[in-house]
Amino acid sequence: MAPDTSRMVYGSDDALFGSIEARHGELPWGRVLDAGTGVHSLRWLATLPAQHCVAVTADASMQRNCRREVDAMGVTDKFTIVRGNWFPDDDLERTDLPPSDVAEGSFDVVLADYLIGAMDGFSPYSQDVMIEKLCRYLRPGTGRLYLVGLQPLPDAVPGDPDATIICRIRQVRDACILLAGHRCYREYPLHWIERQIRRCAVPLRLVHASQFPILYSRETATKQINVGRSKLSLIRANGDPILADGLERQLQSLEQQLRDACAKRSNGRIELGFDYVVTAELV
Secondary structure (H helix, E strand, O other): OOOOHHHOOOHHHOHHHHHHHHHHOOOOOOEEEEOOOOHHHHHHHOOOOOOEEEEEEOOHHHHHHHHHHHHHHOOHHHEEEEEEOOOOHHHEOOOOOOHHHHOOOOEOEEEEEOHHHHHHHOOOOOHHHHHHHHHOOEOOOOOEEEEEEEOOOOOOOOOOHHHHHHHHHHHHHHHHHHHOOOOOOOOOOHHHHHHHHHHOOOOEEEEEEEEEEEEEEHHHHHHHHHHHHHOHHHHHHOOOHHHHHHHHHHHHHHHHHHHHHHHOOOOOEEEEEEEEEEEEEEO
């Protein structure tokens, strides 16, 4: 079956992945480790001339979604989807492939696409050693590591009430997540990532870091409001209906504030913060 290219994400259409392609240049992709996989990264990796991609996720539902996605794209032979947690070592399940397929030093490229921020839900106290661990899977002398992350949002933006709305949405969303008994993402700033690379026990060189300003549309910010709403039933089930009702009113108010803020802007978007892509390589 021919690959379904309509489902794929090309670097020309994605600023962050496109920057990785440009930075990689003529280097071979070879074997790629997608260390914290998701449907979006799989759709991009499917467009690359890689020999094979091993994609790891700690979430069972994400593993199922990723397997369905590679099947739908018609690139099943190009991917192996593994479920496991990088910490502790013996939690990384390898039941569906030979251990040699995820051996240290066997990958030309390791991709960590928003992995560090997501770790709080699975390995909340291991972020400081994640980069060193990933480097051990790179092929000596030629391996490249690409880290994609989100600069943490401030608590407020003095003098910019519209940007402060986005900050407030994040705060109320995270409050809902925590009160529902779940863990939030914990993003790490670019300077933290760069510091970890410089301190890495594995000989690793920081090659480049790029920043990509984020423009929040009404639709994208509303998705974050809806994440908070999705937790309200759990808060009520925990015996806190009054608290849940108060949070619901806060989310409704923020949605109205967001609507008004976006409506008065010519492009309908609020700029705040940035995503980043960091390139490092073994030396």
